[in-house]
Amino acid sequence: MTTSNDIGAGGNQMDKIAVLIPCYNEEKTIGKVIRDAKAALPEATIYVYNNNSKDRTAEIAAEAGAVVRNEYMQGKGNVIRRMFREIDALVYVMVDGDDTYPMESAREMVDMVLNRNADMVVGDRLSSTYYQENKRPFHNFGNNLVRGSINKLFGCNIRDIMTGFRAFSYEFVKTFPVLSKGFEIETEMTIHAVYNNMQIENVVIDYRDRPEGSVSKLNTYSDGFKVLRTIMRLYRSYKPFWFFLMIAIVLALVSIGFFIPILQEYWTTHMVPRFPTLIVCCFIMLSAVQAFFAGVILSTMAIGDRRQFEMQLNMLQRHKENDYNG
Template identity: 70%
Template sequence: MDKIAVLIPCYNECRTIQKVVQDFQNVLPEAVIYVYDNNSTDSSAELAKLAGAVVRHEYQQGKGNVIRRMFREIDAECYLMADGDDTYPAEASVEMTNKVLYEKADMVVGDRLSSNYSSENKRPFHNFGNFFVRKTINLLFHNDIKDIMTGYRAFSYEFVKTFPVLSKGFEIETEMSIHASDKNMHIENVVIDYKDRPDGSFSKLNTYSDGIKVLRMIMRMYRIYKPMGFFGGIALVLTILAAIFFVPVMVTYLKTGLVPQYPTLIVCGFTMIAAIQAFFAGLMLQTIVQKNRQDFEIEFIKTEFWRKLITKNDL
């Protein structure tokens, strides 16, 4: 088991990958640098290998697929994830890894938004998207993660081996943040100085299509992790709609003793039935979620035991 594993997903980063590998080697000489090439069409893999990284390949396209492969194959006491585009400072990795190794953090977030991200990043919609996603997730999942979309993070062994990676692409950071929040893991934020990509290096993140994927991911995760809130909200909306259309029918009946709007009354009745069904669906699913959380805690304890056992055997 490695003490520190630096994980770098890589897709066409030939302009920067060597510098990124060398920077982490200088700052974390005890770490093993892993570069996972994701079907690059340039010389990224060769350059990373020349720089001294352990180069492996993931042939399913997408950052989520790469991280799934990394988490499956690598065992380490601490994992540091960074991008290969030289936008994150290697110097911050010492503080981030120390919080995992010595302060028992499960996930450490490299916080760009509290620093210079808005001035360095030349894509204004990215700034707004990061702000919106952060506010939405912290509101829905009651946490205070400072930067949801950052690709610079450190993880504990327990987090990595109990995190079910479902995303295929850039939604992976959002999924990590929600998972850690929902499972009440120890999350820390470290402010970092962000650098925009150098000339000739291009982001693979599409502001609009990937932004829509992230929003869909948030709603899907909210439905899965907070079913009572999701289905309870639907039940509340349906109840309000039914009440709005039912009140005039009821007023007419009290005044005249007649119900001239039978179709409206029938629709209101079916709407209330749907609201009741949504409420009890949320209630039952919330019970299942609670049981899953209890099972997760047991699995988390088992994973911690195996980490200690593996580390002891390595010594």
């Protein structure tokens, strides 16, 4: 049954494959993306989520045969939150509406979820044509910086963090807490999958730059800063012991650095003429000790959260089987 918020055909039952396309002012490319998705995955239901577009994006998507819905809170993260809440499917394919990702790889990505138990399949642009096609050098630098930071901090080997072409399992979608509002959402997805030991696969895909007349909504500097801030926020949440240990080490080194001259002077003169500095050193060292124990406590809580997550996965597995078979 089509809801009143839909334009086009579609149902509320669980789909086998759902193609999710978040869109904001993509009238020049959305029709082709939908046609390509139908050709690659003819059995899929295609959903276009219109995010306050001021052009004919929604109208063109409906004419092309997609189910069109609206998300009125601006930002890609808000759109994906709405998609993941409303759509039930065995496998989800998420692709941008700007026609930069050829859909020919979609079938391979879907098969990895359905037949190889993958929870997230990453469309890897950086191993193919991205650096040749992309005309924005700071984007290239930013992609490498984000990829290197996450792989180092979380001990993983994800080849493309910022790609907008991915496939997901039902379990991933229904356990992913969307906290980001904008383009940092891809970073959040990746870290969620890595931290929770979900199966991640990489598929090398071609990338093509936007066609003439299609404008990117990504701001290199402001969105890049948001992505880096998201990495640190999630590192603090998922790896609290190491995060607060680093803070404790820095504070301890500062305290020791200022304390050593005072100690040397005391050994020489048996006097402590700089009492204010000594007091500050003591408070800084106390802060270091507090940071260390905060990391220990929060790490114990994070382990408890992981146990709850595993139990939630088991419940979702039974729920998915009952819904799809029933």
